[in-house]
Amino acid sequence: MTTGFIILTIAISLLKVIIASPPTFVVEWLLGKFALHSKLSEESATVTLSGKRLEGEEKTQFIRMFNEATFFDKYNEYNLPASKTGTPFIIDVNTGKRGVTLSVYIYSGHADVFKHGKKKTVAYSLRSESLQVC
Missing domain, CATH: 1.20.5 (Single alpha-helices involved in coiled-coils or other helix-helix interfaces)
Known part of the structure; x- marks a missing residue:
């Protein structure tokens, strides 16, 4: 006992x-x-710009700059960015059973990211000096 x-x-x-x-x-x-702004890995992500896949050093550099970017603000349905101008970087990420598509619009002061999941879309803004160079 x-x-x-x-x-x-x-x-x-x-x-x-x-x-x-x-x-x-x-x-x-x-x-x-x-996490809203999760880190990407090169193995699970495919990056395209204007239908052209980025490979090798370009892809590695873009993913590194994206991972180093600082989360700034999450948009809600009432304050979404008015216009999506320019050509976005499209990132397809496959993590397990789920697939996520990120559309990254780069502007002079920030980058807008639209995260398209299975059932919903979330938009947020990033700050990064290195992403502005792309």
Whole structure:
């Protein structure tokens, strides 16, 4: 009886510690699931500009600049950008079962990103000095 009580107390204590302070990789995984501006990997992303696929160094450089960009503002349905001018970079990302398409419109002061998922579209703005050069 005493041994069972001690084992139960230790198990409950360990469970409480794990729930109260999960490991870093668990927290990063959970936050990554709900991140609006998630980081891209070269293996899972396809980048096109005017129907032409970017390959090699161009693709690597664009993905690096996109990942380094700072999230600035999320647009809601009432303050969407009025016009989408210019030719967008189209990024197709395949992560597991889900596929996401990003349309990136680059302007002089910022970049607008339209994230097209399966059921909804989300728009947000990025700040990046290096993306402005593209």
